[in-house]
Amino acid sequence: MNLRRIPTGCRAIDEFLRGGFSDESITLIYGExxxxxxxxxxxxxxxxAMQGFKTLFxxxxxxxxxxxxxxxxxxxxxxxxxLIVLARPNSYQEQxxxxxxxxxxxxTHFKLVVFDTITSLYRLRIAESPSKTFEYNRELNRxxxxxxxxxxxxxxxxxxxxxxxxxxxxxxxxxxxxAMRVQKFWAxxxxxLSLTEDPQRIQATIEKNPAKLPPKxxxxxxxxxxxxx
Numbered sequence: 001m002n003l004r005r006i007p008t009g010c011r012a013i014d015e016f017l018r019g020g021f022s023d024e025s026i027t028l029i030y031g032e033x034x035x036x037x038x039x040x041x042x043x044x045x046x047x048x049a050m051q052g053f054k055t056l057f058x059x060x061x062x063x064x065x066x067x068x069x070x071x072x073x074x075x076x077x078x079x080x081x082x083l084i085v086l087a088r089p090n091s092y093q094e095q096x097x098x099x100x101x102x103x104x105x106x107x108t109h110f111k112l113v114v115f116d117t118i119t120s121l122y123r124l125r126i127a128e129s130p131s132k133t134f135e136y137n138r139e140l141n142r143x144x145x146x147x148x149x150x151x152x153x154x155x156x157x158x159x160x161x162x163x164x165x166x167x168x169x170x171x172x173x174x175x176x177x178x179a180m181r182v183q184k185f186w187a188x189x190x191x192x193l194s195l196t197e198d199p200q201r202i203q204a205t206i207e208k209n210p211a212k213l214p215p216k217x218x219x220x221x222x223x224x225x226x227x228x229x
Contacts, residue, residue: 006112006157009043011229012218013191016206020047021189023111023157025210026148028183030162031193035202036222037161038063039072040193041114043226044159046073049083053111058087058098060120072226092121092136099143102150110154113147116161119178123163140179144186160187184208202227 005019014020021027021044031037042064045055057064064086073080087105089095098105106113118140125136147158163178184190190208196219204218220227 006044007047008040009047010204010218010220010227012220013204013206016213016216016218017189017209018211021157021159022210023155024151025188026144026151026158026160026186027189027191028160028162028187029191029193030164032164032195035193035195036227037193038116039068039222040227041116041159041161042069042072045084045112045114046077046080048112049080050077052083054083054085054106054109055112055114056085056087056106056110058089058095058113058115060089060095060115061117062088063116071224089121092125092139095121096139096143099146102147103154106154106156110156112157112159114159114161117163118160118183119162123178137179137182141182144182148186
């Protein structure tokens with residue numbers, strides 16, 4: 001059995017992406033705090049599980065909780081948590097080792113790998129040793145190249161969640177993913193999540209997509225049961 005698309009659970013996004021994130025692809029989701037990045041990633045993992053496949057959820061930020069997952073999934077899908085495997089690297093070196101050995105962790109029952117966030121341990125290392133920024137950036141690029149190869153060989157989808165930083169030399173001040181050029185280069189789909197004046201609403205901008213269609217803006221509602229139209 002093949003899984004060609006992983007729905008996000010947001011109708012507007014899924015329709016634009018022709019059913020959701022495709023296998024053999026890398027998707028980047030980035031945004032400020034409280035924009036629902038982890039929630040959207042967990043929804044994708046739950047939707048993958050609903051189709052009978054496993055997800056490896058790499059929780060570098062320690063934001064994945066069983067309580068939040070139970071809010072997102074329906075009670076009729078009690079087996080979903082069993083199909084989501086959690087990994088928590090403690091350092092940038094452990095993340096690198098996990099990426100290098102990813103094919104040893106997953107098999108044909110896995111169709112999604114989530115890194116939440118792919119840049120948190122990277123930023124920590126840079127904060128500790130700013131003089132080695134180029135070295136750590138090169139290592140992040142290498143990791144993403146390995147993930148791109150894994151996507152093709154294992155026929156899985158990879159979802160990268162990224163932190164952002166402000167671009168102070170632009171007016172008005174804008175935000176972009178940490179290590180933007182590296183991540184956007186390797187990603188087939190890029191979605192930016194942003195806050196609105198309504199704390200229960202967010203905006204998703206699909207900046208890049210495999211069909212190379214113009215960007216699309218989706219208005220979404222975030223609540224106890226997840227993110228929806």
